[in-house]
Amino acid sequence: MYEEMLQYVKNCLVTNNGDEGTKVSPFPFRKRSDHIRRVFMWAQRLVEDIPSINRKAVLVAAIFHDVGYSVSSDNSKHAKNSAAICKKYLAENGYDTDFINLVVYLVENHSNKRLMREEGTPLELILLMEADLLDETGALSIIWDCMAMGMQEVQTYEKAYNHILKYSCTQLNENPMITTKAKEFWRKKQELLCEFVEHLSFDLGL
Incomplete structure (x- = not known):
């Protein structure tokens, strides 16, 4: 069942959005269907030991959460578009x-991440956002970060190091997760x- 849904979503993205990535991202190595499959994987890991939720709903939502990019590359509309496609598929x-x-x-x-910390937000939504x-x-x-640097005309190890500090490290400064496992x-x-940044800095003599 889940594989059929994943294939359906990928077909939507490929058919309506070309290579399913370049219209919404400057990085051609990023594919929406790959992201969706990994979010589905993370959702499987997170719901594994939680009996009091609708696990199936979380997993299905993970599969459909970004399919709306097949309709429009407008990030502000993708959740609503995804929901419409999902509703039609499930009803049919x-x-x-x-x-x-x-x-x-x-x-x-799923994009309204402030709901993660609001009282009354269903655990299913928190798990999907996580x-x-x-x-x-x-x-x-x-x-x-390294692949993005590889696309630039001038590349150095130090530039890659600084890019990692600016993006990857900043992204992980705080822990936004709610559930224990996440x-x-x-x-x-x-x-x-x-640890990686520390080793890289040492290897570069910075």
């Missing part, structure tokens, strides 16, 4: 109204990044 495939309403709510609100934030941080963010994932990313 026989899902019940309560489930559809929950998943659509999660998709439509999964979204956990992607492209830590080790993957370092790779992103906090621990984020903490490990922070530790890895600090």
Whole structure:
């Protein structure tokens, strides 16, 4: 079921958005469908030991959360567009109204990260937003910084080091996670990044 949904979302992005990345990002190595699959992976990890939630709704929402970019590259509209595509897909495939309403709510609100710290926010939405934030941080963010530097005309190790300090390190300054497991994932990313930067600085004699 999930693989069918992932393939459907990828087809939407490829069909309507060319290479599913360059219209919304200056980095051609970043693909929306790859991001979606990784957010789905993070969601699987986060919901694993939480019995009191609708796990299926979180996982389905993770799959559909960014499909709206196939309609428009406008970041401010992608959540609403994603929710509309998701609602249509679930309705056409026989899902019940309560489930559809929950998943659509999660998709439509996943970008509103301030809700993570507001009282009354459903745990399902918090988990979805945590999964979204956990992607492209830590080790993957370092790779992103290095690949971005590789696209520039002039490249040096020191420029890559400074780029990592400016982007990857700044991104992990604080821990925005709410659930215990997500906090621990984020903490490990922070530790890895600090150790990497320390070794790189030492190797460069900075």
